[in-house]
Amino acid sequence: MRKKLLIVDDDPQGSAQLRRLLESEELSVEVVDNGQDALAALASSDYSILITDLRMPGMGGMDLIREIAARRLTVTVIVTTAFGSIDRVVEAMRLGAYDFLTKPIDPTYLRLVMDRALKKRELQDEVLSLRQRLKENFAFHSIISKNKRMHELFELIRHIAGTKSTVLIEGETGTGKELIAKAIHYAGEGRGNLVAVNCAALPETLLESELFGHEKGSFTSADSRRKGRFELADKGTIFLDEIGDISKAMQAKLLRVLQEKNFERVGGHECIEVDLRVVAATNKSLEREVGLSKFREDLFYRLNVIKIELPPLRERTEDIPLLVTHFLQKYARPNEPPKKVSPEAMDRMLNYSWPGNIRQLENAIERAAVTTVGDTINADNLPHQVVGAPVEEKPKFEIDLDHPLPHYLKIATEQIEKEYILKALEKSRGNVGRCAELCGLSRRSISGKISQYTIDKYPFKAS
Ligand SMILES: Nc1ncnc2c1ncn2[C@@H]1O[C@H](COP(=O)(O)OP(=O)(O)OP(=O)(O)O)[C@@H](O)[C@H]1O
Ligand SMILES: [Mg+2]
Incomplete structure (x- = not known):
């Protein structure tokens, strides 16, 4: 398929020269003379490569690159710049530009840069299409x-x-x-x-x-x-x-x-x-x-x-992270990126038994997405049944190679820790100092863990 190149330059001679050098059977070329029009063109069609000047009236090249990054547009950017403005080139590359050309443009060097950029684009497109296929594989008529x-x-x-x-x-x-x-x-x-x-x-x-x-x-x-x-x-x-x-x-x-x-x-x-x-x-x-x-x-x-x-959610816990991501996207506020989930909150969700299954998970995420102030959902933003689930109710987790081993070691350690503390609290009848002694840890560290695991110590207190 013929690839598309967008040239953004307010100098008609400069863009005409680039067009002459680059237009071919494999590459079609379009030209605009400012950043604003470039964004409009990018929104309406897929371009593989964009070559932009940095200084232009209206929206300049630097702001254009910033916008491309913010909108996560998949176009490979090359900047053209007058000889000697290396600082601006460095800044443009930091913002996401792939390469640069100094003016006046040397045709041989231009070909080299273009070949490299097109190869990179091809690789990136392949990754994108793989990702898309992977996503499709995980969803069947919106069932994830x-x-x-x-x-x-x-x-x-x-x-x-x-x-x-x-x-x-x-x-x-x-x-x-x-x-x-x-x-x-x-x-x-x-x-x-x-x-x-x-x-x-x-x-x-x-x-x-x-x-x-x-x-x-x-x-x-x-x-x-x-x-x-x-x-x-x-x-x-x-x-x-x-x-x-x-x-x-x-x-x-x-x-x-x-x-x-x-x-x-x-x-x-x-x-x-x-x-x-x-x-x-x-x-x-x-x-x-x-x-x-x-x-x-x-x-x-x-x-x-x-x-x-249909298996219950507790028998397909590997779906929990996938569903959480899906619901976070679904319940993101307009014009805001979806919220993230802290590792601890994810662990709690992975270890909860979800008697109301996916509907219950969806409700929990919707509520957390609306009530969480920052950009990350923490364990305390989740419903209390989820975070306070007693250890014995937790199902044995299934190992999924999508998570690294330390992820499961952490879950296992936390489960043992919580169980140990519960036993020690029982024996010490809710006395934290005695419980700490039994655990061989400092009182401070035990207090921290009791609140981390939202353990209610009062039922253990002697009446
Ligand atoms: N695999 C999934 N991927 C995405 N969303 C899901 C999935 N499974 C369920 N949901 C969502 O969870 C909610 C409950 O699903 P649904 O109404 O189909 O469940 P149900 O088994 O019919 O429940 P009930 O027995 O209570 O009627 C819906 O909002 C649905 O969109
Ligand atoms: Mg139903």
């Missing part, structure tokens, strides 16, 4: 994960995309069941609508008319005929959320639709045929519900054609 089991599920969804097989999604609250249902629908051909029904939110009679529609006059408030969700989802997908919560009577009605692919509206006799995919979700184990005789076995088998079991 690098967990092996999740990737197997993505593969399964791709595989079944073109079919109409019924899918049952099981997973604890907040694990992303709704996201998976959307992915199943949108990974398909995209014909028809995705229509969702929260089965737990409606009383039985309303649910029936919501699902199957009703004829005019079929009940007191039915003043007109109304299509139900099954009809609206024809040729598409119906998402039956919280399926574990429907009554036995509704279970029987659903079974019939799944078996016969037809139904009647409430108060009607016309048999309505539908051709759609059913996706059902529940945070209960339907198999257990069947065992407890709360869920019909025959309906369970109809739904359980393809089963997707």
